Amino acid sequence: MNQKATAAPHQLHREVGLDDNRAVDMYKCMLLARKFDERCHLLQRAGKINFHVSGIGQETAQVAAAFALDTGKDYFLPYYRDYGFMLGVGMTTRELMLSAFAKAEDPNSGGRQMPGHFGSKRLRVLTGSSPVTTQVPHAVGAALASKMRGEGAVSFVTFGEGSSNQGDFHEGANFAGVQKLPVIMMCENNQYAISVPIAKQLAGKVSDRALGYGFPGLRVDGNDALEMFRAVNEARQRGVSGEGPTLIEAMMYRLSPHSTSDNDLAYRTKEEVDANWEKDGLPRYKQYLVEAGLWSEEQEEEYVKEIAQELKEATEYADKAPYPRAEDTLLHVYAGDGDGGDN
Numbered sequence: 001m002n003q004k005a006t007a008a009p010h011q012l013h014r015e016v017g018l019d020d021n022r023a024v025d026m027y028k029c030m031l032l033a034r035k036f037d038e039r040c041h042l043l044q045r046a047g048k049i050n051f052h053v054s055g056i057g058q059e060t061a062q063v064a065a066a067f068a069l070d071t072g073k074d075y076f077l078p079y080y081r082d083y084g085f086m087l088g089v090g091m092t093t094r095e096l097m098l099s100a101f102a103k104a105e106d107p108n109s110g111g112r113q114m115p116g117h118f119g120s121k122r123l124r125v126l127t128g129s130s131p132v133t134t135q136v137p138h139a140v141g142a143a144l145a146s147k148m149r150g151e152g153a154v155s156f157v158t159f160g161e162g163s164s165n166q167g168d169f170h171e172g173a174n175f176a177g178v179q180k181l182p183v184i185m186m187c188e189n190n191q192y193a194i195s196v197p198i199a200k201q202l203a204g205k206v207s208d209r210a211l212g213y214g215f216p217g218l219r220v221d222g223n224d225a226l227e228m229f230r231a232v233n234e235a236r237q238r239g240v241s242g243e244g245p246t247l248i249e250a251m252m253y254r255l256s257p258h259s260t261s262d263n264d265l266a267y268r269t270k271e272e273v274d275a276n277w278e279k280d281g282l283p284r285y286k287q288y289l290v291e292a293g294l295w296s297e298e299q300e301e302e303y304v305k306e307i308a309q310e311l312k313e314a315t316e317y318a319d320k321a322p323y324p325r326a327e328d329t330l331l332h333v334y335a336g337d338g339d340g341g342d343n
Contacts, residue, residue, distance in 0.1 A: 009291075010288075010291055010292035010293070011292075012226050012288075013226055013288075013292070016226050016229050016230040016233065017068075017229070017230075017233055018067070018226075018229065020294055022067065023289065023292075023294060024289060024294050024295060025067075026063055026064060026067045026088075026225065026229070026285075027225070027282075027285055027286060027289055027295065028303060029063045029066075029067075029084065029087050029088050030059045030060055030063045030084060030225070030281075030282055030285065031282065031286075031303065031304075031307065032087055032093070032307055032310075033055070033059040033062070033063060033083050033084035033087050034056060034059055034084075034282060035304070035307045035308075035311060036083055036087070036093055036096060036311060037052075037054050037055055037056050037059075037083055037256075038056070039311050039315065040052040040054075040100055040115075041054065041256070041260065043100065043315065044260045045260070048101070048315075048319065049100045049101055049102075049115070050102070051114065051115060051259065051260055051261070052100065052115060052259065052260045053080050053081060053114075053115065053116045053258070053259045053260075054081065054254075054256035054257065054259070054260075055081035055082060055083050055084060055256075056254075056255045056256040057190065057252055057253050057254050057255030057256065057276070057280065057281075058081055058082075058084065058188055058190060058222070058252050058254065059083075059084035059281070059282065060084075060222060060223055060224075060225050060228065060252070060281025060282060060284075060285060061186075061188060061220075061222035061223075061228045061250040061252055061281070062078075062081075062082050062083075062084035062085035062088065062158075062188070063084045063085065063087070063088045063225075064225045064226070064228035064229040064232065065085060065088070065156065065158075065186060065228060065229075065232045065250075066084070066085045066087075066088025066089050067088055067229060068228075068229045068230075068232035068233040068236060069089070069154070069156055069232065069236060070153065070236070071089050071090055071123070071124070073124075073151065073152065073153040074124065074153045074154050074155065074156055074236075075124050075125075075126060075139070075142040075143075075146065075153065075154075075155040075156070076089055076123070076124055076125045076126070076155070076156050076157075077125070077126050077128065077135040077136075077138055077139040077142070077155065077156070077157040077158070078118050078125065078128065078135075078157075078158050079128065079132075079135065079158045079159050079160065079163070079188070080114075080116035080117060080128070081116065081160075081188070081190075081254075082116075082118065082158055083096060083116070085158065086118055086123075086125070089123050089124075089125070090122075090123050091107075091118075091120065091123060091125075092314075093310055093311060093314040094313075094314040094317055094318065095107050095108075096314075097311075097314040097315055097317070097318035098111070098317075098318045098321060099111075099113075099115050099116075099118075100115045100318065101318040101319060101321065102115075102323065102324075103318055103321040103322065103323060103324070104321065104322050104323060104324040104325070104328065105321050105322075107119075107120050107122070108120065108127075109127070110324055110328060110331065110332075111323060111324045112324065112328070112329070114130065117129065117130065126138055126139075126142060132159065132160070132162070132163045132166060133159055133163040133164075133166040133168035133169050134168055135157050135158075135159065136157055136159060136163075136168050136169050136172035136173070136185065137168055137171060137172040137175075138157075139155040139156070139157035139172065139183050139185070140155070140172040140175050140176045140181060140183055142155040142183075143155040143176065143181035143182050143183035143239075143245075144179060144181055146182060147179075147181055147182055152240050153182065153240070154182040154183060154184055154235075154236050154239035154240060155182070155183045155184070156183075156184045156186065156232075157183065157184070157185055157186070158186045158187075158188055159185075159186075159187060159188070160187070160188055160189070160190060160193060161187055161188075161189040161190070161191075161193065161198060161201060161202060161206055161249075162192075162193025162194070162196065162201055163187075163193075164187055164202075164206045164209065165201065165202075169185075170209075172185075173185065173209070173210065173213045173245070173247070174213050176213070176215070176244070176245040177210075177213035177214040177215050177244065177245060178213075178214070180215075180242065180243070180244035180245070181239075181244060181245055182239030182240060182242075182244070182245070183239065183245045184232065184235045184236065184239060184245070184246050184248065185245065185246070185247045185248070186232070186247075186248045186250055187206045187207075187247070187248065187249045187250065188222065188250050188252060189206060189222070189249050189250060189251050189252065190252050190253055190254035191252075191253050191254065192254055192258070192267075192268070194258045194262070195258070195262075195264075195266070195267040197267070197268070205217075205219055205249060206219075206247070206249040207219045207247055207248070207249035209247065210245075210246075210247035213245075214244075215244050215245045215246060215247065216238075216246050216247070217246070217247040217248075217249065218231060218246070218247075218248055218249070219249045219251060220248055220249065220250050220251065221250075221251055222250035222251050222252035222281065223251075223252060223279055223280065223281035223284060224281065224284070225281060225284075225285040225288075226285075226288070228250060231248050232248065234246075235248060252281075253276040253279065255273065255276060255277060255280065286300070
């Protein structure tokens, strides 16, 4: 399934199914996600927003996965670092900023959830919650419903390697394997469950756990954009053709602290973090595009300016937008209590 590419080095994007424009768009989305993340960190430090959970270092895998899925058919259950994924499936920077500022227009929860807890009827994103891994059985349920309806869709769910130790993951995987459901489970293995390093979490590979439930599991370099796209694309084809689930373990590194409340140097060294910056997937994919003649430093400079303006406008809009009313706390709690908007 995860065969090495045989095309010419600068044609690998075409071999995996990306035309030139789409390959560039994928990079632009990754860069936008990185800049959005950096802006949120600054906003939190400036006291403009209360909290931020960063996804820096994980954008390559997230965006590549989003580009390999069908945003008009599939169902998505991202976890709380998946800003890149959400941008990839169509959420805007304004919408993400409204969530960061906890404003009433936030399409995820109307400003009532923590940032990074996504949900959008428009984008086919099932609402997430704070307890980790609860999204896995929900994704399996969505896949079952889709299979029963004959929709030709998959459900796609992400989680961290620490979450793969929870019972929710195992129960979901077992049911999905028995029923041969069209679900893709992608573990974003970023090496740390908050402050617990992988050596104290796992004695083996997350991907090997799929074998016990009767479906394929594979480990992929999460910093390799094209291999990530290939893996998710092939997993989707398996799902829609009736071959059942796939577990993908995307190997990466959380370059930022766990959250803006975390002092990561209390449990890891600066030298370790710096060494992993050298493996960052964004400059790696950028270099591929430059060598393929699809991107240049001039285009990069111009696009960074565009991003800065987009984020400035999104930030200003979200900052000025109204907060939810106190009585909005009761919206969407009981049947018939809301207007059935995007939540």
